[in-house]
Amino acid sequence: MKSAVENLSPTRAKLTVEVPFEELKPSLDAAYKKIAQQINVPGFRRGKVPPAVIDRQVGRGAVLDEAINEVLPAKYMEALQANSLEPLAQPEIEVTKFEDNQTLEFTAEVDIKPDFEVPAYDAVTAEVDDINVTDADVEEQLQALRERFGSLVDVERAAADGDFVTIDLVAAKEGETVEGGEVSGMSYKVGRGGMLDGLDEALVGMSAGEEKTFASQLVGGDLIGEDVDVTVKVTAVQEQQLPELDDEFAQMASEFDTVEELTADVRERLGRGKRLEQAAAARDAVLEALLEKTEIPLPETLVTDELNARRQNVEQQLVYAGLTMEKYLEDEGQTLEEFEADLERRVRDAVAAQFVLDAIAKAEEIGVDQNDLSQHLVMRAQQSGQDPQEFANHMFEHNHIPELVQEIVRGKALAQVVESAIVKDASGNVVELKNLRPDGSIGEPEEPTAEGDSASDEASEDTEAPTQA
Structure with a gap:
């Protein structure tokens, strides 16, 4: 077999492949056997019909077509390997020349991974914001903790921001109640928002037994976004009474004896959380800095497909949230x-x-072992709220494991780049990333192995059959 490649663009190639007729012989034999199993010819047992009889009964052309359909995928893959091409999508294959006992010629146009120079990634620099836990942050957390232990008490007055009300709602359009537009006995915190536009404004000043009608738009159902008239009736008004923030409360709500110890713990936990947020920002900043040093031609087909997929995902999320695109854009400005x-x-x-991280993973020979895959499956299952075993079974049954392996490899490549990067906060302090633990605390540096590699590096590389990106 001979093949030649023509680069139509930096991300698309055209293969021209010539296959000598003698290389079709195994596929022709297989085609005759397959057709022999499918036809009935008097005087011959099924599967034992001679090729000459098949040619007369079915036609030589049908046999040749069957042979070509079998041989094309294999020869296409062989041509890709011979020309060191990495395809990104299914090819467009066209048979350009073929006659019986003559050379088969076909072309295959396909999007391919672009060829680019991987930038130096051993000392990327980036900057992130300082970690700043304010007194207001701590007070907000303590207030939320007090609210968890608060109690509701009926009051004989009009509702105000922060009160809890029990309400009945009826949505009507042109005088007719909207299907599914009635709610009774619902508890709602005035000022919470996120429900119907105008509801909070209507509730402020209303007392038990009063009702009011206001204009709004539906946020769910078949009439999402439609203008409706909403009638709200208040049946009860309650205010929340909170426990005093003192040592007694600290002992009731936590394992601490004093409010000072509780406050210090809240501040520490907020700091760990902000450290994790800072680490995520550092990862993004390092990746952005790396991309700024790289020029990569992108396959427009791949970009278009990803754009369409993300648009669809946004639209689905908006439907689940009960928002229209217009409302979402308005809220986002x-x-x-x-x-x-x-x-x-x-x-x-x-x-x-993806291209950059794949190239780095290949250069660093980053692999994936069974433990990596198991941990990733559990993490993805938790993120989607599914049972880990059911999630794993679904991934295997639908052949999504290669995609997960790619995710793991790229994650390892990015982690390696981030750990070798120089990241500073806005105050000029170096941000510790290599020894950051999942809970946001800073661990002790890992002891190097006898070979000089860290334990984590050894764990990443110790695989029976590493999967390359």
């Missing part, structure tokens, strides 16, 4: 054009990042 431009920028960065 964006025009549709700005939303589309931002989405495309993020998609292009994401696609470029």
